[in-house]
Amino acid sequence: MNDYKPSQIEPKWQRYWDEHKTFKTDDSDRSKPKYYVLDMFPYPSGSGLHVGHPEGYTATDIVARYKRMKGFNVLHPMGWDAFGLPAEQYAIKTGTHPRITTEKNIERFKTQLKSLGFAYDWDREINTTSPDYYRWTQWIFLQLYKKGLAYQADVPVNWCPELGTVLANEEVIDGKSEVGGFPVIRRPMRQWMLKITEYAERLLEDLEELDWSESIKLMQRNWIGKSVGANITFKVAGHEGEEIRVFTTRPDTLFGATYMVLAPEHELVAKITTDAKRAEMDAYVEQAARKSDLDRGELNKNKTGVFTGAYAVNPATGESVPVWVADYVLITYGTGAIMAVPGHDERDWEFAKKYGLEIREVVAGGDVSKAAHTQTEGSACVNSDNGEVSLNGLAVDEAKQRIIGWLEEKGLGEGAVTYKLRDWLFSRQRYWGEPFPIIHVDGQPKPLSEADLPLTLPDVERYEPSGTPESPLAGITDWVETTDPETGKPARRETNTMPQWAGSCWYYLRFIDPDYTQGPVSKEKEQYWMPVDLYVGGAEHAVLHLLYARFWHKVLYDLGVVSTKEPFYKLVNQGMILGEVEYTVYRAEYGRFLTQDDLKTYSGELTRIRLRQDQVTKNDAEGYELDPSRAAEPVTVMHPNGKKEEMSGYFSDADLKQAVPVEARSFKMSKSRGNVINPDEVVKQYGADALRLYEMFMGPLEQPKPWSMSGVEGVYRFLKRVWRLMIDEEGDGGLHPLVQDVAADRAQEKALHEAIKKVTDDIEGFRFNTGISALMIFVNEAMQWEQRPLGLMRDFLLLLSPYAPHLAEELWERLGFEASVAEQPWPEYDPAKLISDVKTYAVQVNGKVRGEITLPLSDAGDKEKVLALAKEEPGVAKYLKEAQIVKEVFVPMRIVNIVVKPA
């Protein structure tokens, strides 16, 4: 017996690649063009590799192996984004040092990755928690600090008592922590902030030059949220010298600003509120302060506010307008105050209606008594003339220009741009993160000198949060208390640590030069390798990681550390792999089966009945139902109490009188659902090559797609066919007798060259699924041949090798070739060999295919000959008999279409 045994050949070749350092990147060779392929930095979690990881990793591995064979100097590294909350929480629970947990998890991840045969240069492995690495993370922070891009501020932050830490806005989802779902409240704290807003415009502009999907670029643009408008100053009546600055995108509606609104946190609120209103205002402001973002969001539809009793002066009309306070105005955006134009803004309109404020039309075209008129196209301004400036009759865009000109002239305002993007909250109250290279002397922050880096994490005894928002580091007195090396004064170390994003913001640079000691990366190597040519990862990092990394990169660019404006030239986001499709019947308490629509409103107890795919049929209404003929077969019944039970004959005759609706869908893999596929199990049963191949064969890389175990079996069968194509299974495991060193015939060569073309084009275009299909087509054909020419088998293995490298290496060796298949040049296809002697045209009559004609290639471009032959084709001829030919369409090498009408 000599059948295909991945469990034997895969470890063998993994060992070979390790020992021969097959995939070590040669840094000294500058003669070859470079190609930098990068996977998104994994967090080595305790649960090990998920099937989602190998999806992106296989894609990059295929590209890396292919580019190497194409003669590129390829950089394809892997490392660990290993700081983070889970290891710390585990430490709190068990007292295990996060370093130990992290090392263990990394070991496991690495073993798993190696078992999949990825062509990483493991000599470049990096780890964000290693002092050699975070030394440079700290160094970059110092540069940010020196450039004035890092500052401390007292900001209301998301304090999560349960986690004992402050979370970034993006780690809070619907008022709960992203990790664990614990409640989050707002409280002010001294925090480190990074001025990413200073780079907003460049982050926006430089998106243009990137080869990223439009949807990701759009998400980034929305996140940055650029708005163009004007800042306008309103004087406060009766408060000499007090002004309210507002930002508006609609300065053209200034004449319609009939009231103003301040955010509850606005500094003027206390100053201008009249005594009569003070008690009411204080209560409102306090209530708003206590609300989380969630509460504010929930009140979306029911706006509340309180009149300050004060009035401001509309600079255009000179009229007094009331100043309100309402929490629909956010202190964090623009100036924290707005001019309200209820006639032309939906929120303002709603608020004005509720509180009986004046609604004035200043842009014609709507009915402002019924709704805000927000449309700008084709609308002209009205009621907008104060004797000095008139907008009447102007289109919105012109009106904006005119009024801004007037405001600037009078010193009442100016054109302005605002971004939704906010500064980056950069500190965390955690132990397991990079310490800030900062000491506090006399209450002032002072950076350590670069020579003192790295500032290493001290060991602690206990990891519990102190119950205060401070990090566990605050409790380590002999680390926290230090002296200023310059002045000898007593100093305190910064006890916050950096967020997990820090280490992943620049790791792509460290891979280039992991042992460099004079900086994050040497200039010479950076210039050779950057930018990253291909970056693959999940879409969950679409905004934050990619925006933060781009920000740091631009700072480093300004410092001259890097030579490119952008870090990642091409980005591909893999789609999520979902669990196997589940076919479920839902049954209500009283026995009725529920449709999808019923489920939306039903709230009682549910029994769920899980069916197999072949027990289900599709009905006319595009839904699924139970196949009555299969109803007696075993099903899994999940009772409302959570009990699971296998039952045969679950459905009674009465149940089957009507169609039983079935829900067919696949869900995100999750432990609680029990639909998680463990890649180790797949490797054990089918091998790494099958797993790799299947993950690529499932469908387009960027699309989400459901897992299917029988799909894995399908590609496994293909690999076995490849094996049998070349190996004599019945005999002693030598070559298959049909594999012979003979010349290939024309048809065989054509089959190979078609495969070469398709596989090559598809790798270039990231269409791995159709590339595999081309490999299958070749094998299906080759299996029929009476001889299997060695040279063709050889070239086929080269095509297979990026996808199924272990099998390719093994067969390469058994065919008697030297060295590693990974070190061979990629085969080129010969266009001459793709051409066949004949051409087959489909012939249409009135756009419908009625026949086919085949003629020698030499005649295929001859319209006369083709049409003559087409008209003779019996299937076509019968439609021409009683008809009159109106038009003859001939597209060379594509189609013939004869248009007729009844005679």
Add this chain to the structure above:
RNA sequence: GCCGCUGUGGUGGAAUUGGUAGACACGUUGGACUUAAAAUCCAAUGGGCCUUAAAAGCCCGUACCGGUUCGAGUCCGGUCAGCGGUACCA
């Protein structure tokens, strides 16, 4: 609500610039091999109609409605559904 993406057989998907819709797989059915099973191989497989049967033929069909075109899965307008992002951003 707003923005974006996606809708193709029983299933995953293919059709790269408008040119024979369903490649390649999975599943199913039938057959071969086998004491039997697994594995493997062969055949059929979008739906319907016609036909004793076969060969062949015809009609319908890419979420739905409409349009452009000799010709539309592909382009345009509208609708619906699913997924993702975002949410008082002035």
